[in-house]
Amino acid sequence: xxxxxxxxxxxxxxxxxxxxxxxxxxxxxxxxxxLTLYALSFAGNxxxxxxxxxxxxxxxxxxxxxxxPWGNELILNPVEAAFSALFSLVLFLCILGGHHPLxxxxxxxxxxxxxxxxxxxQASLLVLVYTNDLFTGYVFIEICTLSSCGILMIRxxxxxxxASIRYxxxxxxxxxxxxxxxxxxxxxxxxxxMPDLKESLTALYVSGEYHLxxxxxxxxxxxxxxxxxxxxxxxxxxxxxxxxxIPASSAILSGLISKGYIFFLIKVILSVFGKYIFYANGLHNxxxxxxxxxxxxxxxxxxxxxxxxxxxxxSSAAQIGYIYMGIGxxxxxxxxxxxxxxxTHAMTKPALFLAVAHLSRSANNVKKFHNLQGAAFKxxxxxxxxxxxxxxxxxxxxxxxxxxxxxxxxxxxxxTHTKLVPTLIVLxxxxxxxxxxxxxxxxxxYNKPAEDIYRRTGLFSQxxxxxxxxxxxxxxxxxxxxxxxFIAVLAAGLPQF
Amino acid sequence: MTQILWNSRILxxxxxxxxxxxxxLLLNRxxxxxxxxxxxxxxxxxxxxxSLGYINGRTAPIIIDGVIEPERYVNPLxxxxxxxxxxxxxxxxxxMLSLTLRLYKRYHTLxxxxxxxxxxxxxxxxx
Numbered sequence: 001x002x003x004x005x006x007x008x009x010x011x012x013x014x015x016x017x018x019x020x021x022x023x024x025x026x027x028x029x030x031x032x033x034x035l036t037l038y039a040l041s042f043a044g045n046x047x048x049x050x051x052x053x054x055x056x057x058x059x060x061x062x063x064x065x066x067x068x069p070w071g072n073e074l075i076l077n078p079v080e081a082a083f084s085a086l087f088s089l090v091l092f093l094c095i096l097g098g099h100h101p102l103x104x105x106x107x108x109x110x111x112x113x114x115x116x117x118x119x120x121x122q123a124s125l126l127v128l129v130y131t132n133d134l135f136t137g138y139v140f141i142e143i144c145t146l147s148s149c150g151i152l153m154i155r156x157x158x159x160x161x162x163a164s165i166r167y168x169x170x171x172x173x174x175x176x177x178x179x180x181x182x183x184x185x186x187x188x189x190x191x192x193x194m195p196d197l198k199e200s201l202t203a204l205y206v207s208g209e210y211h212l213x214x215x216x217x218x219x220x221x222x223x224x225x226x227x228x229x230x231x232x233x234x235x236x237x238x239x240x241x242x243x244x245x246i247p248a249s250s251a252i253l254s255g256l257i258s259k260g261y262i263f264f265l266i267k268v269i270l271s272v273f274g275k276y277i278f279y280a281n282g283l284h285n286x287x288x289x290x291x292x293x294x295x296x297x298x299x300x301x302x303x304x305x306x307x308x309x310x311x312x313x314x315s316s317a318a319q320i321g322y323i324y325m326g327i328g329x330x331x332x333x334x335x336x337x338x339x340x341x342x343x344t345h346a347m348t349k350p351a352l353f354l355a356v357a358h359l360s361r362s363a364n365n366v367k368k369f370h371n372l373q374g375a376a377f378k379x380x381x382x383x384x385x386x387x388x389x390x391x392x393x394x395x396x397x398x399x400x401x402x403x404x405x406x407x408x409x410x411x412x413x414x415x416t417h418t419k420l421v422p423t424l425i426v427l428x429x430x431x432x433x434x435x436x437x438x439x440x441x442x443x444x445x446y447n448k449p450a451e452d453i454y455r456r457t458g459l460f461s462q463x464x465x466x467x468x469x470x471x472x473x474x475x476x477x478x479x480x481x482x483x484x485x486f487i488a489v490l491a492a493g494l495p496q497f
Numbered sequence: 498m499t500q501i502l503w504n505s506r507i508l509x510x511x512x513x514x515x516x517x518x519x520x521x522l523l524l525n526r527x528x529x530x531x532x533x534x535x536x537x538x539x540x541x542x543x544x545x546x547x548s549l550g551y552i553n554g555r556t557a558p559i560i561i562d563g564v565i566e567p568e569r570y571v572n573p574l575x576x577x578x579x580x581x582x583x584x585x586x587x588x589x590x591x592x593m594l595s596l597t598l599r600l601y602k603r604y605h606t607l608x609x610x611x612x613x614x615x616x617x618x619x620x621x622x623x624x
């Protein structure tokens with residue numbers, strides 16, 4: 001047994017400790033601590049990933065060496081390690097690239113609290129990805145909610161506080177439903193650890209008893225997490241929230257936090273309900289329809305929006321629709337597509353939010369489209385990063401977006417006949433709509449303004465953002481070009497859930 | 498039917514309370530009432546969870562007089578979960594109340610629609 005299996009627990013504890021310590025540090029020290037923590041977390045999870053790949057099954061990490069059904073456990077498999085590593089990396093890049101606009105918009109004496117919150121986000125993401133216990137999952141879902149509300153409301157104007165309270169209300173409804181679902185499952189089986197739950201639920205399902213309560217519990221959990229991650233009819237908070245928050249927060253909220261919930265949902269589907277029960281009950285069809293509707297509605301709303309931050313927020317709603325559509329397609333290729341889309345969105349959306357933040361900063365903090373005319377000339381790098389992110393969202397070859405769309409196509413052929421045609425139609429419509437609203441934005445950005453007296457923001461005046469932006473572009477190209485090996489990891493790792 | 502309802506009476510009460518809390522949190526326009534709805538919703542979950550651990554005729558799992566047979570005690574796990582849950586809901590309530598306070602100080606109303614209207618006006622003035 002390699003020492004690296006201890007890393008997840010160490011990192012979770014380290015994140016919690018550093019969030020407490022950060023509240024006492026001056027802001028610069030807090031930022032350095034946070035960045036070091038995320039870099040460590042990336043390195044630790046990567047090491048763990050490389051080790052787990054050599055094993056044939058998952059590792060059960062017992063806390064305090066209490067065996068099941070009593071103890072609390074983490075479960076480590078290569079897919080989880082890879083996602084944790086990449087989530088940490090995205091968090092690192094969000095803070096690295098977003099701290100300039102952040103420091104302009106938050107009072108200096110409060111900036112260190114921001115890093116308290118992001119450290120908590122890191123801790124809860126790690127737990128959501130690794131935990132093997134449903135109730136631990138619930139507790140960290142709530143910690144995640146509180147910390148995301150923190151990074152949202154730290155910019156203290158009326159609009160942000162209103163957006164945070166709205167976000168909290170939706171989140172709390174989601175976690176309330178989730179909690180009730182978990183208690184239902186506990187009532188039915190008497191277990192909270194995922195493998196024990198799966199065993200009892202399978203036995204229960206085969207016996208044919210308690211069919212209705214089981215279905216109710218599964219629906220409550222799915223709907224709860226769907227509300228929290230912003231699936232279609234529940235996506236209304238998104239535009240306000242992402243539009244009002246500071247850019248680094250929008251990047252973290254859309255790129256990571258909603259993805260953490262979805263990853264947890266996928267994990268619950270595979271390792272608590274089990275593929276067989278979940279797909280036999282038709283719940284996946286509900287997620288499929290809502291996902292497909294989310295894609296179309298999100299894209300149309302994005303097309304109508306004239307505030308660039310809100311446009312990207314609506315585009316997030318569409319991208320989350322993709323993930324749910326993938327879950328609804330099939331447990332194999334569809335699920336791989338969903339997981340890859342989680343990654344695509346986590347890598348692309350933060351890059352877009354940061355690029356827009358820097359573009360709008362160079363153009364005197366404007367947010368409306370018509371004011372952003374020619375902004376790409378004022379900040380050439382951010383313009384380039386935005387264009388690249390838009391290409392990835394549309395799904396041009398060599399970017400991650402292309403691979404996810406390709407996988408969704410494959411997933412459509414893998415699923416039932418009734419879903420084949422609708423999936424392909426939705427993919428086509430959404431690609432067209434994506435192209436329309438991103439092309440409109442890129443053209444606007446590269447349209448020379450009438451007066452050409454402008455101050456150009458050079459590369460060296462925004463070093464950390466340029467570094468983060470280049471990293472986002474490289475990771476995107478890397479996964480876009482060498483997608484095959486990562487998809488192999490997903491395919492090998494999915495049966496281990 | 499009546500027998501089934503009577504046997505699962507606590508579940509029924511919990512579901513009704515949950516629904517009341519849920520609807521209040523979602524639809525009531527008053528922010529303070531929303532927070533109360535949130536608490537009713539959480540309490541419903543804890544009521545249900547506590548009832549799962551209780552076994553008629555047994556006592557709290559604290560060893561007195563050296564009795565260590567598990568048959569004498571109720572299941573302590575749900576109580577532990579409820580305690581954890583209460584901590585979570587207290588902190589969530591605190592955050593919600595502080596946000597409500599902020600909004601009230603700024604807009605002098607608890608009606609969320611009215612706050613919306615004022616925020617919208619503010620935004621238009623900015624633009």
